[in-house]
Amino acid sequence: MSLFDYINRYVAIDREEYELFCSHLRLRSYLPKERLLDLGKICISRFFITKGCVRLYNYTEEGKEQIYHFAIENWWISDYASLTGRSPSKQIIEAIEPTEVLELTNADFESLCRELPKVERLFRIIMEKTYIALQNRLEFLFNLTSEKQYLNFIKRNSSFVQRVPQYMIASYLGVTPEFISKIKSKNQ
Numbered sequence: 001m002s003l004f005d006y007i008n009r010y011v012a013i014d015r016e017e018y019e020l021f022c023s024h025l026r027l028r029s030y031l032p033k034e035r036l037l038d039l040g041k042i043c044i045s046r047f048f049i050t051k052g053c054v055r056l057y058n059y060t061e062e063g064k065e066q067i068y069h070f071a072i073e074n075w076w077i078s079d080y081a082s083l084t085g086r087s088p089s090k091q092i093i094e095a096i097e098p099t100e101v102l103e104l105t106n107a108d109f110e111s112l113c114r115e116l117p118k119v120e121r122l123f124r125i126i127m128e129k130t131y132i133a134l135q136n137r138l139e140f141l142f143n144l145t146s147e148k149q150y151l152n153f154i155k156r157n158s159s160f161v162q163r164v165p166q167y168m169i170a171s172y173l174g175v176t177p178e179f180i181s182k183i184k185s186k187n188q
Contacts, residue, residue: 003048003102006074010125011118020116024108030054030095036077037093043082045103049075052099053163056091057171067172070096070160076126096164146175147183 004018013021025048030036036054037043047054049071056069056077068091071077082089083106104112113120140149150173154161160169167177 001074003050007122011122013116013118017116017118021112021119024112025102025104028101028103030099030101032095032097035092035094036101037079037082037089037091039090039092040088041082042086043079043089044107045105046076046078046083046109047071047093047101047103049073049077050100050102052101053096053160054093054099054101055096055164055168056093058091065171066174067168070157070164070168070172072159072163076130096168141174146173146179149173150175150180150183151187 003022004013004015007013007018007021027050028036028047030052036045036047039058051073053070053072054077055067056071056079057065057067060066069077077093079089079091079093081087082091109119109123140152144152150169153169153173166180170177170180173180
């Protein structure tokens with residue numbers, strides 16, 4: 001799906017408005033393990049994934065990685081707490097595979113909202129959908145066993161299972177890779 005089609009799923013824009021939108025974006029490429037955002041840096045951008053897969057994570061007190069979010073093609077990702085609060089990031093955004101993003105800095109976002117007010121509506125809708133996804137994740141976390149969470153995850157996110165290493169899925173779900181191996185062998 002093109003960015004033009006993606007935007008038009010939420011708000012109607014014409015080609016001229018689309019060109020204005022694109023004039024505020026910068027294409028960036030990342031190799032696996034390259035970071036779009038590092039821990040402690042102030043996040044200044046939103047990233048639209050055009051190709052690839054990234055993860056948003058940090059470390060527990062014990063030093064283990066804890067993944068909070070993945071993003072693939074046609075998804076936006078950012079550390080919104082750092083972006084909106086202009087505070088040092090407590091998260092890392094890192095490419096899992098070769099990745100291309102369209103970067104929209106916060107300064108360009110603000111400018112774009114003034115020039116094209118539809119952009120605020122677009123991002124309000126995106127944030128609403130993101131919040132609903134978070135609510136669903138919390139519902140699963142509090143109401144499903146770890147096994148059912150994993151089975152639900154692979155059912156709803158089959159595209160991730162082929163692209164994301166098992167240990168990362170385990171981190172996202174808060175289980176061990178060995179636990180996932182047991183579930184996989186039990187359900188074959």
